[in-house]
Amino acid sequence: xxxxxQFELAIHHAQKAVENAENTGIKIxxxxxxxxxxxxxxxxISIDLENQEFDGKLGKDVLGSFEENxxxxxxxxxxxxxxx
Numbered sequence: 001x002x003x004x005x006q007f008e009l010a011i012h013h014a015q016k017a018v019e020n021a022e023n024t025g026i027k028i029x030x031x032x033x034x035x036x037x038x039x040x041x042x043x044x045i046s047i048d049l050e051n052q053e054f055d056g057k058l059g060k061d062v063l064g065s066f067e068e069n070x071x072x073x074x075x076x077x078x079x080x081x082x083x084x
Contacts, residue, residue, distance in 0.1 A: 003075060010036070010079045021083045032083045041073035 014034045022028060067074065 007077070010077070014079060014081055017081050018083070026083055028083060034082075035080050037078050037080060038073060038076060039078060040076045041070055044070065044073050 018028065018032075018034075
């Protein structure tokens with residue numbers, strides 16, 4: 001429940017950032033975007049690939065239990081807002 005509350009607050013923050021930008025005269029273009037990223041997940045997958053942790057079983061074994069294998073990393077989400 002706490003994770004969902006944090007996610008809700010992040011979405012609310014993104015909405016307010018866009019509204020504030022529009023109210024201050026910043027033009028929202030087609031190049032503007034909001035993205036949620038998982039830096040710890042990206043880092044750990046890269047490390048696992050470098051260490052050949054997957055040993056050729058990437059599809060079935062690792063992706064089949066992806067959420068279990070990377071549960072902690074999936075909890076760390078960052079919000080990036082680009083209004084250029």
